[in-house]
Amino acid sequence: MKVIITITVAFVLALLVPVCADAQEPTDAKFVEVFLQTHCVRCHNADKNKGELNLDDLGTNLAAGRASFAAALERLEAGDMPPKDEPRPDPTAVRRVTKWLQQGLDALPAAPVDKDKAAVRPDEGNHLPHAQLFGGKPGPSVPPPPRLWRLSPTGYSAGFLRSLRVKAGNISQPFALRSDPGIKDYSALYWLDEGSTDLLIRNAEKIVGAITSHKLSTNGGSVRASMARSGGQAQAFEEFAPLLHPTVAPKREQLETAIRVLYRNALVREPSADETESLIQLYHEASKSPGDPVSASKTMLMAPLLSPEVLHRFEIGRGAEVRPGVRMLSPDELAFALSLAFSGEREPRLFAAAASGGLKTREDVEKHVRRILDDPEVYKPRILGFFQEYFGYDRAPEVCKDAQPDYVHNADQLVLDTNMLVLSILEKDQNVLKELLTTPKSFVNGVKMTRDGASVGLGGDTSLTKVLSQSMASKIGYSATDKLATSKRPKDKSKDGVEAAYGLKEWPASQPVDLPGDRIGILMQPSWQVAWSSNFFNDPVRRGLWIREHLLGHSVPQVPVGVVIVLPDDPTQTLRQRMQITKDQKCWSCHQKIDDLGFPFEAFDHFGRPRDVEKLADDAAIAKNKANASRQYVKGEKRPEKIPEYRELPFDSTGIIYASGDPKLDGPVKNAQELIRRLAESDRARQVFIRYVFRYFMGRNETVGDGATLQEADKAYVESGGSFKGLVVSLLTSEAFLYRTLPVQPNKQAANSPAKPAR
Numbered sequence: 001m002k003v004i005i006t007i008t009v010a011f012v013l014a015l016l017v018p019v020c021a022d023a024q025e026p027t028d029a030k031f032v033e034v035f036l037q038t039h040c041v042r043c044h045n046a047d048k049n050k051g052e053l054n055l056d057d058l059g060t061n062l063a064a065g066r067a068s069f070a071a072a073l074e075r076l077e078a079g080d081m082p083p084k085d086e087p088r089p090d091p092t093a094v095r096r097v098t099k100w101l102q103q104g105l106d107a108l109p110a111a112p113v114d115k116d117k118a119a120v121r122p123d124e125g126n127h128l129p130h131a132q133l134f135g136g137k138p139g140p141s142v143p144p145p146p147r148l149w150r151l152s153p154t155g156y157s158a159g160f161l162r163s164l165r166v167k168a169g170n171i172s173q174p175f176a177l178r179s180d181p182g183i184k185d186y187s188a189l190y191w192l193d194e195g196s197t198d199l200l201i202r203n204a205e206k207i208v209g210a211i212t213s214h215k216l217s218t219n220g221g222s223v224r225a226s227m228a229r230s231g232g233q234a235q236a237f238e239e240f241a242p243l244l245h246p247t248v249a250p251k252r253e254q255l256e257t258a259i260r261v262l263y264r265n266a267l268v269r270e271p272s273a274d275e276t277e278s279l280i281q282l283y284h285e286a287s288k289s290p291g292d293p294v295s296a297s298k299t300m301l302m303a304p305l306l307s308p309e310v311l312h313r314f315e316i317g318r319g320a321e322v323r324p325g326v327r328m329l330s331p332d333e334l335a336f337a338l339s340l341a342f343s344g345e346r347e348p349r350l351f352a353a354a355a356s357g358g359l360k361t362r363e364d365v366e367k368h369v370r371r372i373l374d375d376p377e378v379y380k381p382r383i384l385g386f387f388q389e390y391f392g393y394d395r396a397p398e399v400c401k402d403a404q405p406d407y408v409h410n411a412d413q414l415v416l417d418t419n420m421l422v423l424s425i426l427e428k429d430q431n432v433l434k435e436l437l438t439t440p441k442s443f444v445n446g447v448k449m450t451r452d453g454a455s456v457g458l459g460g461d462t463s464l465t466k467v468l469s470q471s472m473a474s475k476i477g478y479s480a481t482d483k484l485a486t487s488k489r490p491k492d493k494s495k496d497g498v499e500a501a502y503g504l505k506e507w508p509a510s511q512p513v514d515l516p517g518d519r520i521g522i523l524m525q526p527s528w529q530v531a532w533s534s535n536f537f538n539d540p541v542r543r544g545l546w547i548r549e550h551l552l553g554h555s556v557p558q559v560p561v562g563v564v565i566v567l568p569d570d571p572t573q574t575l576r577q578r579m580q581i582t583k584d585q586k587c588w589s590c591h592q593k594i595d596d597l598g599f600p601f602e603a604f605d606h607f608g609r610p611r612d613v614e615k616l617a618d619d620a621a622i623a624k625n626k627a628n629a630s631r632q633y634v635k636g637e638k639r640p641e642k643i644p645e646y647r648e649l650p651f652d653s654t655g656i657i658y659a660s661g662d663p664k665l666d667g668p669v670k671n672a673q674e675l676i677r678r679l680a681e682s683d684r685a686r687q688v689f690i691r692y693v694f695r696y697f698m699g700r701n702e703t704v705g706d707g708a709t710l711q712e713a714d715k716a717y718v719e720s721g722g723s724f725k726g727l728v729v730s731l732l733t734s735e736a737f738l739y740r741t742l743p744v745q746p747n748k749q750a751a752n753s754p755a756k757p758a759r
C-alpha cells in the first residue's frame with residue numbers, strides 16, 4: 001500500500017513542476033512527496049481516512065485529486081494539521097508546500113459540476129475548501145447545468161394563485177420548506193411527491209371552480225352564462241363565460257380564447273399551436289361522457305394548472321448561445337428567475353420587458369435588478385429574508401422558555417427589533433456586514449416607523465414584511481412612542497419588560513439607541529442570543545458552531561453514531577466547567593474549534609440579558625440551612641436566619657479563535673466584543689458571507705466553477721464600500737445566474753474523442 005501511495009503522490013505532484021517554481025526556495029515533487037508522507041498520509045489514507053480526507057486516492061492527475069489537495073492546503077494554512085500531538089513540520093517547509101499546492105490548483109481549469117458528487121444540502125456548502133474559491137486567481141467560469149426548481153410556498157401563493165386572481169387563503173398550500181436553521185430554498189431539495197401531487201389536483205379543481213364562478217340568466221327564453229366573483233376570487237375572467245353554458249357547447253374560437261387567457265395568466269406566455277390543439281382534444285374527449293360541456297370545459301382548464309411549467313422554475317438555458325456548450329436563460333426564464341429572487345410575486349415590468357425583447361443581455365438584466373432594488377414600491381421580502389436565514393435570529397420564538405418571576409419574555413418583539421436594525425443598516429448600504437456585526441445601535445420595543453415622511457402602520461406580519469422589504473430605497477425614519485412601548489410592557493409592574501433584555505432599566509424615548517456595556521451587532525442582539533440557546537441554558541456549542549460555519553466557512557462533522565454527550569447536571573459548577581466533558585479525546589477534535597468561539601457570549605444569560613456574575617448552588621450553605629432546619633431548638637433559642645444557598649462567581653468570557661484558515665485571525669480573545677470586531681475586519685469573514693449570499697440567491701451550493709463569480713462579487717462589494725445592493729447586482733448578473741452549461745450530446749462527444757484512449 002505504501003509503495004502505491006508513494007508512486008501516486010509523486011506522479012500527481014510531478015504534474016505541478018511546470019507551474020511551481022521559486023527561484024530562492026526551489027521545491028520539487030520529491031520534497032512535497034516526502035512532506036506528505038511524513039506528516040499527512042499516515043492518517044489520511046484509505047484505511048484510516050481521518051477527517052474524511054484520503055490522500056492516497058488521488059487518481060493519476062491533479063484534477064482528479066483537486067478536492068483532496070485543496071482540503072490539505074486549507075488545513076496546512078490553518079495550522080491545525082498536523083495535530084499538536086504529532087511531530088510539527090518546519091514552518092519554512094509548510095510555506096513551500098502550501099505555495100506549491102496553491103500554484104498548482106490555480107493552474108487547473110475549472111471542471112463541470114459532477115451532479116452525483118455535488119454537495120446539495122445547505123449544510124454541505126462548506127465542504128468545498130475556501131482555498132479553492134478565494135485562494136488565488138480563479139479558473140474560468142463554469143455555469144451550472146440546466147435545472148427545474150420547484151416553486152416555494154410563496155411562489156405558489158403570491159405568484160401563481162395571484163396571477164389567476166385567486167385568494168391564497170381559500171387554497172391549501174401544497175409546498176413547504178425545510179424547517180432546519182439556515183438557508184431553506186435549494187432547488188435540489190424539493191420535488192413533487194405523492195402527497196403534494198394529490199393536493200395539487202384538488203387545488204386545481206378549486207382554482208378552476210373559483211375562476212369559472214358564474215350565474216345563469218334568461219333573455220327572451222334563451223339561457224346566458226355570465227361570470228360572477230366568488231368569495232375566493234378577486235376579479236372574474238369574462239372570457240370563460242361561453243364555456244359555462246349548461247347545454248350549448250362552446251365554439252372552437254371560444255375555447256382557443258379561454259386557453260390563451262389561461263396561459264397568459266398562469267404561465268405568462270402564449271400557448272403553442274400544439275398545446276392549444278391538445279387541450280381542445282381533451283375537451284372533446286371529456287365532453288363525450290357524461291356529455292356535460294361545463295364539466296368538460298373545467299377539465300380542460302385544469303390541465304395547464306398541473307403542468308410542470310406552472311409548478312417549477314424552468315432554468316434550462318433556452319436563450320442565445322454565448323459560447324460552445326453554454327447558453328443564456330431565455331427572457332421568460334429570466335423574468336421568472338429575477339422575480340422569484342426578490343419575492344414570490346411576478347414582477348410585471350420584467351415580464352413586459354421579456355415580451356418586448358428587453359431582457360436578452362446582461363446589461364438588460366442589470367438595469368432591471370437596479371430598478372427593483374431602488375424602487376420602494378416593488379415588493380422584495382427576500383432581501384430581509386436572507387439576513388433572517390443567515391443569522392437565524394428569527395428562530396427566537398421557536399425556543400420555548402420558562403416563565404421568569406422578574407421578567408416577561410417577548411421573543412416576537414425581539415425579532416421585530418432586530419428586523420428594524422437590519423433595515424436601518426441596509427438603508428445606509430455601506431459596510432453592511434461590518435455594521436451588522438459591530439453597530440452599537442439597537443431598536444427597543446415600541447418603535448414607530450415612517451417612510452418618506454409618512455407614518456407606516458405595522459399592524460400585521462404581512463404589512464410589516466412589506467414595509468421592511470420596500471425600505472431599501474426609501475427614506476426611513478423612526479420615532480418611539482411611550483404608548484406603543486407601554487402596551488407591550490408587563491401588567492405586573494414588578495417585572496421587567498423587553499428593554500431589560502437590552503440591559504436597559506428604562507425604555508428609551510430616542511431610538512435607535514446606543515446599548516450600554518459596549519453591546520454591539522446582531523450577535524449581541526437578544527433575538528440572536530435566544531435563537532442560539534437551549535430552553536434553560538446558554539449554548540456555547542450552537543453559538544460557536546454558527547461562527548465556525550457562517551463567518552469562518554468551515555464544515556464540522558456530525559456527531560458520530562454512538563457518541564452521546566450529556567453535560568453533568570451539577571448546579572455547583574459553571575457551564576464552562578461542566579463542558580469540560582467535551583475535551584474527551586473522541587470529542588475534542590471538533591469541540592476545540594467550536595466551544596471557545598461560543599464561550600465569550602457567557603456575558604449574557606439565555607434570555608440575552610447581560611450579567612456580571614454567574615449564580616451557582618452553594619453546597620455548604622444548603623447543608624447548613626438543612627441542618628438548621630432539622631435540629632431541635634430549646635425554648636427561647638433564636639432560630640438562625642436562612643442564608644443564601646447560592647454563590648456568585650464572575651463569568652469567564654474569554655475565548656480562542658483556532659484554526660480559522662487565516663493566521664491573522666487566530667489567537668485568544670478576552671470577550672465577545674474582541675472576537676466580533678476581529679472577525680468583522682477580516683477578509684475571511686467577508687468572503688464567507690458572500691458565499692452564503694451566493695447560496696441564497698442561486699438556490700444551491702457553490703462549486704469550483706463558481707470561483708470567478710464569487711471573486712467578482714467580492715470585488716464589487718469591496719469597491720462599492722460594502723454595498724449589499726452592489727453585491728446582489730453582481731451575483732444576479734453573473735454567469736452563475738444567467739447561463740447554463742448544457743450536457744454534451746453523445747454524437748458530439750464521440751466526434752471530439754480521440755481515436756485511442758488517452759493515457
